[in-house]
Amino acid sequence: MQPETSLRRRTPIFQTAWFMWFWLIVFPPFGILLMWRQGRFTKIKRIVATVIAIAYFAFPTIIVMTTTLPLYNNxxxxxxxxxxxxxxxxxxxxxxxxxxxxxxxxxxxxxxxxxxxxxxxxxxxxxxxxxxxxxxxxxxxxxxxxxxxxxxxxxxxxxxxxxxxxxxxxxxxxxxxxxxxxxxxxxxxxxxxxxxxxxxxxxxxxx
Known part of the structure; x- marks a missing residue:
């Protein structure tokens, strides 16, 4: 009688937590999509995380848009x-x-x-x-x-x-x-x- 072997399914990379966090930091729009598709956290936590990620993503653009560059630096x-x-x-x-x-x-x-x-x-x-x-x-x-x-x-x-x-x-x-x-x-x-x-x-x- 052959010993029973157990097979473990490997989790696809796009469903892993580290992959989601990586994209939340590097490119938040894609990270947000992964977070919602993976269904991690409660809905309220996802909404809060989404708001924070959008703010993090948009902040540099807002700074550039609201900062008037000088004609000459000195x-x-x-x-x-x-x-x-x-x-x-x-x-x-x-x-x-x-x-x-x-x-x-x-x-x-x-x-x-x-x-x-x-x-x-x-x-x-x-x-x-x-x-x-x-x-x-x-x-x-x-x-x-x-x-x-x-x-x-x-x-x-x-x-x-x-x-x-x-x-x-x-x-x-x-x-x-x-x-x-x-x-x-x-x-x-x-x-x-x-x-x-x-x-x-x-x-x-x-x-």
Whole structure:
């Protein structure tokens, strides 16, 4: 008489607890599906685990979406980009008479054009604001300078197209009543006119 042998069925890998936990950590949506299909825990515990896993999965995306990236990580990076663009365009502009406060750095490009950098607590530059009251040519050159340095991959022709899209060359456009915004490669350019300040041109990252 042959001895009785017992056969043990091997549990499929997709039904094992470690496989479920692995995917709950690596890719929660698939881990949640496994948890419900395996029927582990009580229904209330599964619901709680599902909420926690979804929050864990979505948190990095929410942080990225709610965090506005700076134009420049620090003042040196900004100055290097500015000086490079000035050299490429053969302009005589320079950052002079810098006045630094808690959240702004104000400087003069020339006697009629002021540049304001909005910075955060770490010194990163989040917005550039040009205020111009000089001749039209100086204002156009300053705007082209800021577009070129914040979008260095654009050609001079493409920079001109951004200026055109801002309605800068449209003599019939009433800046006293309107403002224009153009987005190019995740950079937002805004142009408006204030009777007391003059032309106001701002540059920032798209949220």
């Amino acid at each position: 003042q040196k990076e900004f100055s290097d980009a500015f000086n490079k663009e000035v050299k490429d365009l053969d302009l005589s502009y320079s950052l002079e008479n810098l006045k630094k406060e808690d959240d702004t750095i104000t400087s003069k490009l020339d006697k009629d054009i002021t540049l304001i950098e909005n910075i955060d607590g770490n010194g990163a530059v989040h917005e550039l604001i040009m205020v111009g009251q000089g001749e039209g040519t100086d204002i156009v050159l300053s705007m082209g300078l800021l577009i070129g340095m914040t979008n260095p991959e654009l050609s001079q022709k493409e920079v001109g197209e951004v200026l055109k899209d801002l309605r800068l060359f449209d003599e019939s456009y009433k800046y006293q009543r309107n403002e224009t915004t153009v987005e190019k490669n995740a950079i937002r350019y805004n142009l408006k006119y204030d009777q007391s300040a003059g032309v106001i041109f701002s540059v920032s990252k798209v949220d």
